[in-house]
Amino acid sequence: MLYLTRLAPALGRRKVLRRIVYLLVVSAVWAAILTPTYLVYRGEISDSNVLPSSPIPNFSQYINVSARISNIDTLKGSYHLTLDLLAVFDGPANANSLPLFTRANGERRANLPITLTIQDTTKAIRVGERLGSIDATITFDESDTRDYPFDQHLSNVDLIAQTTFNNVTRSVPMRISVNGAVPGFALPQFGVFADQSQDFGSLLLTLTIGRSGTTKGFALFIVALSWFLSLIMGYLALQVARKKRAVEPPMMAPPCALLFALPSLRNVQPGVPGIGASVDVLGFFWCACKQISLS
Numbered sequence: 001m002l003y004l005t006r007l008a009p010a011l012g013r014r015k016v017l018r019r020i021v022y023l024l025v026v027s028a029v030w031a032a033i034l035t036p037t038y039l040v041y042r043g044e045i046s047d048s049n050v051l052p053s054s055p056i057p058n059f060s061q062y063i064n065v066s067a068r069i070s071n072i073d074t075l076k077g078s079y080h081l082t083l084d085l086l087a088v089f090d091g092p093a094n095a096n097s098l099p100l101f102t103r104a105n106g107e108r109r110a111n112l113p114i115t116l117t118i119q120d121t122t123k124a125i126r127v128g129e130r131l132g133s134i135d136a137t138i139t140f141d142e143s144d145t146r147d148y149p150f151d152q153h154l155s156n157v158d159l160i161a162q163t164t165f166n167n168v169t170r171s172v173p174m175r176i177s178v179n180g181a182v183p184g185f186a187l188p189q190f191g192v193f194a195d196q197s198q199d200f201g202s203l204l205l206t207l208t209i210g211r212s213g214t215t216k217g218f219a220l221f222i223v224a225l226s227w228f229l230s231l232i233m234g235y236l237a238l239q240v241a242r243k244k245r246a247v248e249p250p251m252m253a254p255p256c257a258l259l260f261a262l263p264s265l266r267n268v269q270p271g272v273p274g275i276g277a278s279v280d281v282l283g284f285f286w287c288a289c290k291q292i293s294l295s
Contacts, residue, residue, distance in 0.1 A: 057173035057200035060097040065176040077143040085131035145273035149219040157205040171201025186212040223283035230287040259291040
């Protein structure tokens, strides 16, 4: 602020103008930090909402599946997948299309018995029932939280739909779209594959779930803050040890308080695993040991 006064001597004589200039400078710095952070956050949401969908089956009747990812628990190695099912009547004309659905009282209902299977969860839809939805808990195929906040978790999900027509088991065509917008997480890799040889009745989702950019940034900020506070306490200790600075009672409180505050500061990080993750090796272990020695 003194630098601004030197650049514009008039600010030193005008108190109100000086305060306005200071406020504008602080607001500009604050906006320069918040705006990019918010844009990154909005971009991650948009990328997760607009995931690629499977091809439209070339059948006049098929099931449109809208999937939502939620309740990601990296500690348990699982997440929740909700599938909303919608009967489609106006698909591409095809003589091989099955009479899967019918309209009854303005509602779309099953005209044939349909069985949908997603991993270990199975839903049986009887004739005359609405399709409804399926809730399934999916376990990650590969999951390791030790690299937090740079950990990634892999999952492959099979979705199969079948029916019985003229005593013959037939595949039920499907199309799927996925909404992967989950606060704190991102999907850096996602793919959906439809088996055309099975008449689009078998779908495979492959996805990689990782931490969002805002989560990574916040976790690293906490690590940097821990180091910053710890270094300040170390600087005060050096002042006492080398320059023979008098030890005053108020100087004893901050190091002791920080010693007990570090674990709470570490646990503020969103979704942080138990002790032993990368953030502990980068900051918590060393800062805690430093505070113990200083205290």
